[in-house]
Amino acid sequence: xSETSPIRSPATPRPTSGAPRYAHVIGWxxxxxAQVLTNADLExxxxxxxxxxxxxxxxxxxxxxxxxxxxxxxxxxxSLRAIxxxxxxxxxxxxxLLATLTPDYWMPSTAALVKxxxxxxxxxxxxxxxxxxxxxxxxxxxxxxxxxxxxRNVLVIGAETLTRFLDYSDRNTxxxxxxxxxxxxxxxxxxxxxxxxxxxxTEPEGAYMIWLPAGGAKRPPSAETIARGEHFVRMExxxxxxxxxxxxxxxxxxxxxxxxxxxxxxxxxxxxxxxIRIIEAVxxxxxxxxxxxxxxxxxxxxxxxxxxxxxLAEAVNQGRVKVGDRxxxxxxxxxxxxxxxxxEWTADPERGRAGDAAVTPADVHVRxxxxxxxxxxxxxxxxxxxxxxxxxxxxxxxDDVVPGEPEHARRDRKTEIRV
Ligand SMILES: CC(C)(COP(=O)(O)OP(=O)(O)OC[C@H]1O[C@@H](n2cnc3c(N)ncnc32)[C@H](O)[C@@H]1OP(=O)(O)O)[C@@H](O)C(=O)NCCC(=O)NCCS
Numbered sequence: 001x002s003e004t005s006p007i008r009s010p011a012t013p014r015p016t017s018g019a020p021r022y023a024h025v026i027g028w029x030x031x032x033x034a035q036v037l038t039n040a041d042l043e044x045x046x047x048x049x050x051x052x053x054x055x056x057x058x059x060x061x062x063x064x065x066x067x068x069x070x071x072x073x074x075x076x077x078x079s080l081r082a083i084x085x086x087x088x089x090x091x092x093x094x095x096x097l098l099a100t101l102t103p104d105y106w107m108p109s110t111a112a113l114v115k116x117x118x119x120x121x122x123x124x125x126x127x128x129x130x131x132x133x134x135x136x137x138x139x140x141x142x143x144x145x146x147x148x149x150x151x152r153n154v155l156v157i158g159a160e161t162l163t164r165f166l167d168y169s170d171r172n173t174x175x176x177x178x179x180x181x182x183x184x185x186x187x188x189x190x191x192x193x194x195x196x197x198x199x200x201x202t203e204p205e206g207a208y209m210i211w212l213p214a215g216g217a218k219r220p221p222s223a224e225t226i227a228r229g230e231h232f233v234r235m236e237x238x239x240x241x242x243x244x245x246x247x248x249x250x251x252x253x254x255x256x257x258x259x260x261x262x263x264x265x266x267x268x269x270x271x272x273x274x275x276i277r278i279i280e281a282v283x284x285x286x287x288x289x290x291x292x293x294x295x296x297x298x299x300x301x302x303x304x305x306x307x308x309x310x311x312l313a314e315a316v317n318q319g320r321v322k323v324g325d326r327x328x329x330x331x332x333x334x335x336x337x338x339x340x341x342x343x344e345w346t347a348d349p350e351r352g353r354a355g356d357a358a359v360t361p362a363d364v365h366v367r368x369x370x371x372x373x374x375x376x377x378x379x380x381x382x383x384x385x386x387x388x389x390x391x392x393x394x395x396x397x398x399d400d401v402v403p404g405e406p407e408h409a410r411r412d413r414k415t416e417i418r419v
Contacts, residue, residue: 023146024194024346027185029081029355030313031074034390035064045381046171053175058276062178062301064163067378072104074181075159076117076364082183085355090118094151096125097142099134099158099305102165117366132272132333134305139341142186143195157183158305167232168381178301182309193346197258199251206243206336210235244278247338249285252330255340265326272331273297273307317352321345
């Protein structure tokens, strides 16, 4: 079996020396769309207040994907940044694992679209469905591929376009979520480091605490499911909160224990960015100060599977992680799922900023079907927000449209931009 195409010949075992194979993080990158949805914007849509949202969640604003952006396009930007940070070529990737609950389509996988968009010709590509824990599940899976000798470089992505699955008249959910993408490249090495301990749990009694009722085989999409709003995220906030506070600390502790470490050995926790109160409860549960917890949910809200890799990339690029540091990524989500990985960091943190700078959204192109007549994907409630100019220097073609978009939608958006 050739070293360059390990997945294509799974029947032929890879010769191993018997030495353990470690999976180090060698690349990382993230992408957040430019348009900002503030708490003040939400005050105009539902009966809420900035004060309520900040005090109950810590969230001040979140990002919204532009009409031309999708889970695949944002994932591709984050992925190319991670690949540039790693200093490898797209074709060096053997496996692409993309965690999302908002895929571009039911099929093909969003990972397959990303593979083409980043210029990879040889990887196996698939999506991971574990909601907000998806990136951590993907990371654990990527590590297993490397440890088994089936892959050398695995691209693990978390990417979401949640704003298209939210009911902007439901104040319980629409204040929480935002869009974005993050990615890491895991690389095989013979030297110790990388993921040291992993824990993953799934508790199906929580299956209907956060869910999206329609669109699947149980309730295929129909005029009736749309009329009932069953294609939007539903959530029992209190139950989810209880699960999260109970599980996050115990899942992190189990991963730390498997690594042969204690929580006081961990330099930085990178928890799922759902709610500042949940993160504070985790710190308290682990008897650690809040400065051991990385927090950026004030800027992005909950980006589900994208939250941990965006936070990881930001933490490293902000100098919060040094070579030799022990960090823990930990998440919880629908399922109920939870997962944690204790990681020894071995890459030069300086590489991340250069990797980010090397890739712009214009560098990726997600191919669309040629004969497809699309609709405007932006929810009506967000139309005014999406018409606002974005921060100077941010390269977002606001008048871009998806091919086949009805002419009236294109006209309407151009009018909004001029306003
Ligand atoms: C959603 C969440 C922020 C709500 O906070 P909470 O403290 O539990 O608030 P409650 O649900 O008890 O609501 C308290 C009151 O605020 C009201 N309220 C709910 N959402 C509101 C909003 N956006 N603005 C203003 N008031 C709101 C409720 O109606 C309730 O009013 P009442 O007392 O008159 O009935 C919190 O439960 C949470 O974060 N849960 C976890 C969600 C999560 O992380 N999901 C993603 C998982 S990956």
